[in-house]
Amino acid sequence: MPELAEVAFYSKKWAPGLGDRVVEVICRERARIYRTAEPGTIRRGLKGKKLTGIETKGKQMRFVFEEASLGLHLGMTGKLLVKGKEHEPGRHDHLVIRQTKRSLVFRDARMFGALKFDSSAEPDWWVKLPPEVVSRSFTLKAVSEYLRRRKGSPLKAVLLQQERFPGVGNWMADEILWRCRLHPGRRAGTLGDDEVEIFFRETKQLCRDALRIIGTKYGRPPASWLFRHRWRRGGKCPCDGAMLERATIGGRTTAWCPKCQRE
DNA sequence: GGAGTTGTTTAGGA
């Protein structure tokens, strides 16, 4: 489920644990989320440490402890919860961090999520993440160059590239292209300068809007967004009422309006 | 029972 704004929202779920110390770490050892970090390392590295900070970049999260960083990606079905300090881990609770007053829980049914651990303050895997779409260093020039580099790819596939559009996922990509009135199957190299500029502007703006609406209180986007119509059978374009189309583009289910987003 | 799911990585082909 989680894209940029949902990740921002979920990261705050563990905020009640800020300033409190880790008493015990429970890992479901064989869970696939440990493919990128040893459970033993995480257990030893976090025990006794105080949670001091929470950050997100795109779909990545980082929980900062004293002399330790825990990286966390929610994958497709990951969720963060806070439970009582005696919380008995459920079937999909693969990581439970017990503090003095509560348990911080990472729950993930499909286990596409992943963890990372480092005992330094600024681990490479965090520092080297690409600039956020809403930041100043996300520029028209960078987007324009990237579109040229991926000139043969459909726009939908390009927007899903985390190295350039960190945090953009399936529904956000559809929403951006719908706002731009660009067909998702359009090849990246065929855009004119004016279209590139619109693409750049709408990408940034949608990320801002999503963070505002979903990022802090998990609000529901207004009915004027494609979001509210894209999954419904017989969904209609909120702009002109035309029946939405659906197909696999860039390997993912894609919805668009055939009337305003012409090929 | 089968198809589909808001993500990422990797293998292999062009």
Add this chain to the structure above:
DNA sequence: TTCCTAAACAACTC
């Protein structure tokens, strides 16, 4: 080399 696509991962819902 570089870029692009499809498959694999796993569990749940419709």
